[in-house]
Amino acid sequence: MTDNDAPIVGIDLGTTNSLVAYADEAGPHLIHGPAGAEDVILPSVIGFDLSGGDVTVGHTARLHAVEKPETTVHSIKRLMGRGFGDLRAESKRLPYRVLRRGCEIEERDVASVVIGEKFYTPPQLSAMILAELKRRATGYLGREVTKAVITVPAHFDDTQRQATRDAGLIAGLDVVRIVNEPTAAALAYGLDRAETATIAVYDLGGGTFDISILRIEDGMFEVLSTDGDTHLGGDDFDHCLIDLFIREVHKQFGVDITTPTIKQQLRTLAEEIKVRLSNADEAQVEIAIGPKDVYRRVIRRDEFEGMIEPLIERTIAACGRAAKAARVRVDEIDRVVMVGGSTRVPLIRQRVAEAFACAPYTAINPDHVVAMGAAVQASILSGAQRGMLLFDVTPLSLGIETMGGAMGKLIPANVRIPCKATENFTTFQDGQTAVKINVLQGEREMAKDCRSLGVFELRGIPPMPAGLPKIKVTFLIDQNGILDVTAVEERSGKNASVQIVPSYGLTRDEVKHLQEDAIAHAREDMSAHHLADVRTTVEFDLNKASGMIQKYGHLLPAGQRDELTRQLNELKELSKISDDPHAINKARMKFNHKTVPLAEIAVKESLKDS
Amino acid sequence: MFPLPQDVDYFQLLGLDRRFDLDEKALTSSFRAVVRKVHPDRFCDQPEEVRNLATKLSADLNNAITTLKDPARRAAYLLHLAGGPCAKDERGVPDGVLMEVMELRERIEGANASGDLIALTGLRDEIAARREELLADMSKSADYLNEGSEKNRIALRLLINAVKYFDTLASEVATDPLMPASETDHDR
Numbered sequence: 001m002t003d004n005d006a007p008i009v010g011i012d013l014g015t016t017n018s019l020v021a022y023a024d025e026a027g028p029h030l031i032h033g034p035a036g037a038e039d040v041i042l043p044s045v046i047g048f049d050l051s052g053g054d055v056t057v058g059h060t061a062r063l064h065a066v067e068k069p070e071t072t073v074h075s076i077k078r079l080m081g082r083g084f085g086d087l088r089a090e091s092k093r094l095p096y097r098v099l100r101r102g103c104e105i106e107e108r109d110v111a112s113v114v115i116g117e118k119f120y121t122p123p124q125l126s127a128m129i130l131a132e133l134k135r136r137a138t139g140y141l142g143r144e145v146t147k148a149v150i151t152v153p154a155h156f157d158d159t160q161r162q163a164t165r166d167a168g169l170i171a172g173l174d175v176v177r178i179v180n181e182p183t184a185a186a187l188a189y190g191l192d193r194a195e196t197a198t199i200a201v202y203d204l205g206g207g208t209f210d211i212s213i214l215r216i217e218d219g220m221f222e223v224l225s226t227d228g229d230t231h232l233g234g235d236d237f238d239h240c241l242i243d244l245f246i247r248e249v250h251k252q253f254g255v256d257i258t259t260p261t262i263k264q265q266l267r268t269l270a271e272e273i274k275v276r277l278s279n280a281d282e283a284q285v286e287i288a289i290g291p292k293d294v295y296r297r298v299i300r301r302d303e304f305e306g307m308i309e310p311l312i313e314r315t316i317a318a319c320g321r322a323a324k325a326a327r328v329r330v331d332e333i334d335r336v337v338m339v340g341g342s343t344r345v346p347l348i349r350q351r352v353a354e355a356f357a358c359a360p361y362t363a364i365n366p367d368h369v370v371a372m373g374a375a376v377q378a379s380i381l382s383g384a385q386r387g388m389l390l391f392d393v394t395p396l397s398l399g400i401e402t403m404g405g406a407m408g409k410l411i412p413a414n415v416r417i418p419c420k421a422t423e424n425f426t427t428f429q430d431g432q433t434a435v436k437i438n439v440l441q442g443e444r445e446m447a448k449d450c451r452s453l454g455v456f457e458l459r460g461i462p463p464m465p466a467g468l469p470k471i472k473v474t475f476l477i478d479q480n481g482i483l484d485v486t487a488v489e490e491r492s493g494k495n496a497s498v499q500i501v502p503s504y505g506l507t508r509d510e511v512k513h514l515q516e517d518a519i520a521h522a523r524e525d526m527s528a529h530h531l532a533d534v535r536t537t538v539e540f541d542l543n544k545a546s547g548m549i550q551k552y553g554h555l556l557p558a559g560q561r562d563e564l565t566r567q568l569n570e571l572k573e574l575s576k577i578s579d580d581p582h583a584i585n586k587a588r589m590k591f592n593h594k595t596v597p598l599a600e601i602a603v604k605e606s607l608k609d610s
Numbered sequence: 611m612f613p614l615p616q617d618v619d620y621f622q623l624l625g626l627d628r629r630f631d632l633d634e635k636a637l638t639s640s641f642r643a644v645v646r647k648v649h650p651d652r653f654c655d656q657p658e659e660v661r662n663l664a665t666k667l668s669a670d671l672n673n674a675i676t677t678l679k680d681p682a683r684r685a686a687y688l689l690h691l692a693g694g695p696c697a698k699d700e701r702g703v704p705d706g707v708l709m710e711v712m713e714l715r716e717r718i719e720g721a722n723a724s725g726d727l728i729a730l731t732g733l734r735d736e737i738a739a740r741r742e743e744l745l746a747d748m749s750k751s752a753d754y755l756n757e758g759s760e761k762n763r764i765a766l767r768l769l770i771n772a773v774k775y776f777d778t779l780a781s782e783v784a785t786d787p788l789m790p791a792s793e794t795d796h797d798r
Binding site: 418 | 675
C-alpha cells in the first residue's frame with residue numbers, strides 16, 4: 001500500500017438505503033449529501049436516462065421510479081452474488097428486467113439487469129451507489145477517499161461477499177474489510193463501554209434478516225453465533241399489502257394492476273401504509289382505477305399484523321437457533337439491540353421482547369447504527385482505535401461435493417474466523433494432472449441443496465500413476481468471511497495452481513475489465529467535459545478576433561489580413577471536427593499568437609478614438 | 611511475526627503442556643493474549659505478506675482454541691497426535707452405550723411429541739450427567755495414552771465416539787424456550 005494515511009470510511013450498502021460515515025477523534029459521524037446536514041441517507045436507487053446516457057443515484061432516481069419503472073433499479077442488493085435461476089420468482093416482483101448474462105461456460109449463471117440495450121451485473125450497479133458515496137466522502141473530507149469498510153448481512157455467503165468487494169473495486173474503492181451488519185451495530189453501541197456483556201443484535205432491514213449473539217469483554221467483540229435469512233425483510237411486508245391490493249382490485253373491478261408503472265406506485269403506497277400503521281391503528285387506502293372507479297379500503301393494524309406474522313415468526317425461530325448455537329440461555333442475554341428500519345414495526349418489538357424476555361434497545365437510530373459501526377471498524381483498522389478488536393464467525397458450513405453427491409463438511413457454521421481446514425485429494429487416472437473440486441456452502445446434506453461457490457480446478461499436478469499424488473488442499477476463510485483455496489502436491493512438494501470458475505459471481509478477469517471500463521469511462525467523461533470547455537474558449541477567442549479583423553483588418557498589410565482570416569477559418573473548422581481537446585487548444589494558442597499584431601493595432605486605434 | 615514451523619501442535623501454540631487435563635481459565639487467557647497480538651485488523655497498513663501471515667496465524671489459533679476447549683475434541687486431537695485410530699477407522703462405542711442411546715432416544719421422542727417440559731428438562735440433565743461420566747473416563751484413559759498400547763488408543767476412541775452420541779441426543783431435546791419443538795429446515 002502506498003498511502004497509509006489515506007482515510008478509511010465506513011459504508012452501509014443497504015437494500016433500500018445506503019450511508020457513509022467517518023470516525024475521527026470525536027467518534028463516528030455520518031457524512032451528509034449536498035442537501036445539508038439532514039441529508040445522510042442515500043436511497044439505493046439508480047435511475048438511467050436512456051436519451052442522454054446519464055445515471056442518477058439516490059432521491060432523484062427514486063422520485064422518477066414511478067414514471068420510469070423499467071429504467072430505475074432498486075433493491076440491487078437482493079441480486080448480489082445470485083444467479084438468474086435463483087431469481088426467477090423474485091424477478092416477477094421487480095419492475096426492471098433481469099436476464100441471465102451471457103457466459104462462455106455453460107455451468108455459470110450470473111444474473112444481469114437489462115437497461116435499454118445494455119446488461120449490467122449487480123456489482124456494476126452497486127458500484128454506482130458506492131461511487132456516489134465515495135464522491136460525498138471525498139467532498140466532505142477534502143481528500144480523495146479510496147479505502148472503505150463495507151458492511152454485509154451476516155448471512156451473506158462467499159459469493160455475495162465477493163460481489164460486494166467487486167462492487168467496491170469497480171467504484172475505485174479498496175475494500176479493506178467486509179464486516180457483518182449486526183457486528184457493526186454492536187461496535188457502534190459498545191464504543192464507550194468497558195463492560196462485560198452478552199448481547200443479541202436483531203437486524204431486520206429492507207431485504208435481509210440477521211440475528212447475531214455477541215460477547216463483549218475487555219474490548220474484544222466476540223461473535224458467538226449468527227443466523228438469519230438473506231431473503232427476508234421489510235420489503236416482504238410491503239409485498240403482503242401489494243398482493244392484497246392486486247387481489248382485491250382484480251376481484252372488485254376485474255382489472256389487472258400489475259404493469260411496471262402501477263407496481264412501482266403500489267410499492268410506494270404500501271410502504272407508506274406500513275409506516276403509518278406503526279403509529280396508527282388503521283390507515284386509509286385509495287387507488288384510482290381508470291377514469292371513474294376508485295378502490296377504497298381501510299387497513300387495520302391487526303389485519304396487517306396477521307399478514308406479516310408468519311414472516312416475523314421465521315425471524316424468532318432464527319433467534320432460537322442462534323441462541324442454541326451460541327450455547328447461551330435466553331436469560332443470559334443482557335440486551336437486544338434493534339437494527340434496521342423494519343424494527344419500527346410494533347409487532348416486531350413486541351415479539352422480540354417476549355422471546356428474549358427483555359425490552360429491545362433502540363438508543364441509536366436503527367437506520368444509522370450500521371454505518372456508524374462500519375466507521376468504528378475503519379478507525380480500528382487505521383490504528384486510531386486501539387482498545388477494540390472484532391472476532392467474527394462464519395455464518396455457513398463450508399464443504400465439498402463428495403462421491404455420490406453428498407456435502408462433505410470441512411468447516412462447520414459458527415466457528416471463529418479466520419479459520420482453515422485441509423483435505424487430501426488424489427487422482428483417478430494415470431498421468432492425470434488436474435483435479436476438480438466443487439466447493440459448497442450450506443447446511444443441507446446433499447450437494448445439490450447447498451450453494452455452489454464454484455468449481456476449483458487444481459492444476460499442475462506432476463504426472464504419476466493413479467492414486468499416488470497426495471494433493472493437500474487448504475481452505476482458508478479470512479476475517480472477511482471470504483474463502484481462499486491453496487493446494488500442494490505433497491510427494492513432489494509442488495504447489496498446484498487453483499483455477500476458480502465461480503458459479504454465480506464474476507471471475508477476477510471480469511472484475512478487472514469492469515474496473516478498467518469504469519476508469520476509462522471516467523476518463524471519457526472527463527475528456528468530454530474538457531472538450532466542451534475548450535470549444536467554448538475557442539468560440540470566444542474567434543469572436544474576438546473576427547471582430548478585430550472587421551474593425552481594424554484594413555490597417556494590416558493586405559497579405560497578412562487574408563492569411564489571418566484563413567487561419568481563423570482553419571481553427572473554426574478544427575474545433576468542429578476534432579475530438580482532441582489538447583490539439584484544439586494548441587491550435588487556439590498558436591492562432592492567438594498570430595493575432596498579436598492586429599491586437600496591437602486595435603489598442604493603438606482605440607486610444608486614438610478616445 | 612514469523613511463520614510457524616510445520617509441525618507445531620496446538621498445545622505448543624498456546625504455550626500449554628500436552629495433556630488432557632488442563633486449566634480452562636489458563637487456556638482462555640493464553641488464547642486471548644496471543645490472538646489479540648496477531649489479529650489481522652492490526653496489520654492493515656502492512657505489506658500483503660504480513661497481512662496474509664496474520665490471517666493464517668489467526669486461523670491456526672482459532673482452530674487451536676476450538677479443538678482444545680472442547681474435551682471430546684481435545685481427546686480426539688491427543689489421540690491423533692499419538693497415532694490412534696480416527697472416527698472413520700474405528701466406529702465402535704463402549705459396551706452397553708448403544709442400547710442406552712436407543713432407549714434415551716425413544717424417551718426424547720415421546721417427550722418432544724407431548725411437549726412435556728418437566729420430562730424434557732429431566733432428560734437434558736440426565737444426558738448431561740452421563741456425558742460428564744464419559745468425560746471422566748476419557749480423562750483417565752488419556753493419561754495412559756502415551757504408554758503406547760494400541761488397546762489404550764482404541765479405548766479412548768470408543769469413549770470419544772460415545773460422547774458424540776450424547777451430544778447428538780442433547781441437541782434433540784427441545785427445552786430451549788426460544789426454540790420451537792419442530793425445527794423447520796427452511797432455506798438458510
